[in-house]
Amino acid sequence: MQQLTAHARTFERRCADRAEEFRRLGAGQSPQALFITCSDSRVVPSLITGAGPGDLFELRTAGNIVPAYGNPHPAGETATIEYAVRVLGVRHIVVCGHSHCGAVGALVRGDDLSGAPAVRGWLEAAAPERPHGPARDAGAVDVAGPDLADAVQRHALVQGERLRAYPCVREAMEAGRLSLDVWFYEVHTGAVRSHRPDSGTFQPL
Template sequence: MKALLDRARSFERRVGFEGDEYRKLSVGQFPGVLFISCSDSRVIPALITGARPGEIFELRNAGNIVPPHDAQGAPSGEAATIEYALEVLGVQDVVVCGHSHCGAMGALRQGTDLSGLPGVDAWLELVRPALAPEGAADQPSDPALRDVVQRNVRHQLTVLRGHPAVRRQTEAGRLRLHGWYYEVDTGRVHELDEDGLFRVHGS
């Protein structure tokens, strides 16, 4: 914690807030992309994409999960973030980025007993019915969990399309949805293509 605090204290000096780039941020934010990713500490959207402050609007949670619209009738931070990004900020692209070695997806694939983590268990129940049936077919020796993570990205894109704001913007041709799979051990980013396959860009 001390190292983080020391770096936070020196942030203004290290970054140079006297520059025009940061003064412009006080006017408002104008991100072009909503980036939905896992809260895993190894996945840092701005680092992966090279984005500067103000370029991407982030939504992060365990397993990069998008709850269905009006799921259980409860307010959702995810739904609020999506709605604000599209209707207020006017983002034109949404990326759902899953990643290798994901703990949430690993728990689903392995059928881990989560009775001691009721909050986690309830959260993963949002995707368990969609992912568990095929989970047993994954190679248990694959620590990257590639298949289940990629299936989850496809599933979240489907759920996203059910959100009213997403549906309106995509039907109007003002919004594009993208699926990514990030390898934490190699840095490679695989993009979901029109055939439903994840490919490294240019391959």
């Protein structure tokens, strides 16, 4: 933590050379994409995409789970998606699963999460709708096991389908204002693959 604090302490001084860029950020935001991914510390959207400040509107949840639309209780995830699409007018959504995912691994293994009831409830909400059949990632190798990589890919596809059920997403896609992609990121290689609906496989970008 000391290293992180030291970096933050000197951040203002190091940004002096980019003063005009940061002044523009103060006027508002117009991100290119909503990037939905896992809370895992090894997954860094700006590192993967090269995005700068203002480029990505991020939603991070355990297991990159997108709650089903229509829950009567307010949810931060739903509000974030709706705000990105209806207020900010993002043109792209990316759902990005990743290798070595602890959340999906817990689902696959059926881990006992009685000591973490909030985590258990969150994951159980995702479990019933896991798709069946392989996603067939062409060439991906996951050191945690190919079965887990395949499960992560199928899980990410389910989240994409849930997004399409959101009225704001469905309407924007039907109007041609919004695209939706599902990615798979390998934390141990840096490889990024995108799902190709025509072949049903994950292929290099």
